[in-house]
Amino acid sequence: MNEFRDEITLLKALAHPARLAILEALRGGEACVCHLEALFGWRQAYLSQQLMALREASLVADRREGWNVYYRVIRPEIFAVLDALYQAVPERKGEPLPAVVPNCPCPRCQEKADCCG
Ligand SMILES: [Zn+2]
Numbered sequence: 001m002n003e004f005r006d007e008i009t010l011l012k013a014l015a016h017p018a019r020l021a022i023l024e025a026l027r028g029g030e031a032c033v034c035h036l037e038a039l040f041g042w043r044q045a046y047l048s049q050q051l052m053a054l055r056e057a058s059l060v061a062d063r064r065e066g067w068n069v070y071y072r073v074i075r076p077e078i079f080a081v082l083d084a085l086y087q088a089v090p091e092r093k094g095e096p097l098p099a100v101v102p103n104c105p106c107p108r109c110q111e112k113a114d115c116c117g
Contacts, residue, residue, distance in 0.1 A: 013057030018042070018050045020082070022071075025097055026060065027079060030072035031106070038104035039097065068106065 014020065018040075025031055025039055037047055051071060054060045061074045073079075086092055100112045 010057060010059075013053055013059060014078075014081075014085075016050065016053070018046070019054055022047075022050055022054060023059070023073065023078065023082065026071060026073045028099070030063070030070045032108070033069045033071065035101065035104050035106035035109060036071070038101045038106070038109070 014023075021040060022036060025036060031039075033044075033047065033051070036042075036051075037044055040047070051060065051062070054071075055062065059073060059075055059078055060071050063070045063072070086094065100109045104110075
């Protein structure tokens with residue numbers, strides 16, 4: 001039963017609550033690791049572990065800019081898979097993620113805090 005090997009690899013990468021949450025956080029574009037840390041309140045080691053699993057599945061890629069490391073989804077078709085998954089789970093209560101996280105040190109949140117806060 002080797003024919004589904006790649007599909008199983010992908011499903012295993014998705015089959016974790018933290019990794020689904022990260023993909024949702026990256027749906028609107030790339031995000032700094034520090035933003036994901038502030039958004040979810042996870043320890044950095046835990047976050048890194050989940051990001052590595054997504055990277056090994058070729059779902060995300062990282063980019064360094066100064067002190068910050070940014071992650072982005074490199075296979076956007078994965079969102080169609082996730083949307084189909086959510087439709088198959090109609091009881092799911094999805095809360096929209098905040099665009100700006102209070103006390104987040106990432107440039108995007110800082111910029112919005114400076115202009116609007
Ligand atoms: Zn932020």
